[in-house]
Amino acid sequence: MSDTRNVIVLIIAVMILQVAGGLISVLTPLGLEAMGTPPEAIGLIAALYAAGFMLGAWLAPRTLATIGHIRLFAAASATNAVSVLSLSLVHDELFWAPVRVIMGMSLAFSFTSIESWLGSVVPEKSRGNVMGIYHTGAKLSLIIGPFFVAGLSPLDTRAYTWAALFLSLALVPVCLTRKEQPVLPERRSMPLMALYQLAPAAVLGALIAGIVNTGTQSLLPIYFEGFKIGGGGTAAAAIASGAAWTGGLLLQWPAGRLSDRIERRLVIAGLGGMSALAALFIAIFGTRLSEISVIIALGFWGAGALSFFSLCVAHAIDRTPKVLIPQVMSGLLFVWAGGSIIGPLLSGFAMRADGEFGLFGLAGVLLIVLTIVMIMRVRSKPVAIEDKLAEWSPVLPTPLASVKLDPRMSDRDENPAEETAAEEAQEEATGDATEEGPDSQTDTEAAPESKV
Incomplete structure (x- = not known):
């Protein structure tokens, strides 16, 4: 729990931010x-919102x-707070479109x-645990958020004022923290090919998450607005959103x-399979089920x-x-945003073509693809990533020895001259890879995953 306490301020800030979300x-x-x-x-x-998010992820490092x-x-x-308030002032989709791009960025x-701050300070042995707490807190906030506007008109100024209040309040814990910030990263972004070579399963998972989750959730309120539960309208939409996030x-x-404790990709495959079935x-039985049954099934999908x-x-x-964690984080967000651009477009046409069958049928098929991909990645034979990483990495701002990337480091510690020579060779190889571009990158896609 000490690892969680070290980043609790960041978790609280995101929880407040996600109430507005x-x-x-x-x-x-x-x-x-x-x-x-x-x-x-x-x-x-x-x-367009996802495109703004994608642009922001590219510019973030x-x-x-x-x-x-x-x-x-x-x-x-x-x-973001200013942008939300502006939506309540002008009720025109031509105005909302560019504002949503700014909000995405x-x-x-x-x-x-x-x-990136979390990834830099949380040790690997507890990373899944801390990230689980972080995302659990964020989801709890996403569940709570819609109920602040339950019963209000979707164009009521008060609803947008609530969102702006929480976006502003999220500033407080971050601005007042006494925790030291991580070392600032390199200015450049990581090439997508290098990111894929580093963790292909993560890249494909992020893409499918963007397509499925953003696409389905962007139209979920419209699908459930016609339900009678909670009185219908924004209340029914809030209940449906809350069920998925619960x-x-x-x-x-x-x-x-x-x-x-076990292979992360197997856990991802299990989650994908469960949500695909839901x-x-x-999609198949929704029109023949009670509203409560659909809400429960939606909860399994969200799980x-x-x-x-x-x-x-x-x-x-x-x-x-x-x-390199900031570059990797922004790279995954970039990929997720790319999927989020595709997802709402596909879901919109699917829902127009066949209602709930099209909306959830598309999600189910893509989640089956996710499950298959993860199982195939686990079955592939890995090679040691430590031997390949230097060939695609940008120049590191600190010596490799200072961050203990190589488990063989202790063998070189006894000979400082050899250590210095190794570091110089690392920098020279890194520079060559950067000049040659993505095509020169070494394939590390089957590298083993560290587990506790």
């Missing part, structure tokens, strides 16, 4: 629908290296700041703990679909030197 996730699609926006256009605006973790989080949260900056809340921490159950991304992150960080 839960509010906005319900308000945005319902507000657009209230303005007469068709489902395809709602999906397009959700995709160099911005983080310039101004630091605390300032980046503060600036991003303030920008701001949120990517916030998460890169916090999650499922993720209940399973997130146990899944993280389990992944510290999605297909809703798997909304839990596996954090394990993909932990799997990637297991293979990453500390000085």
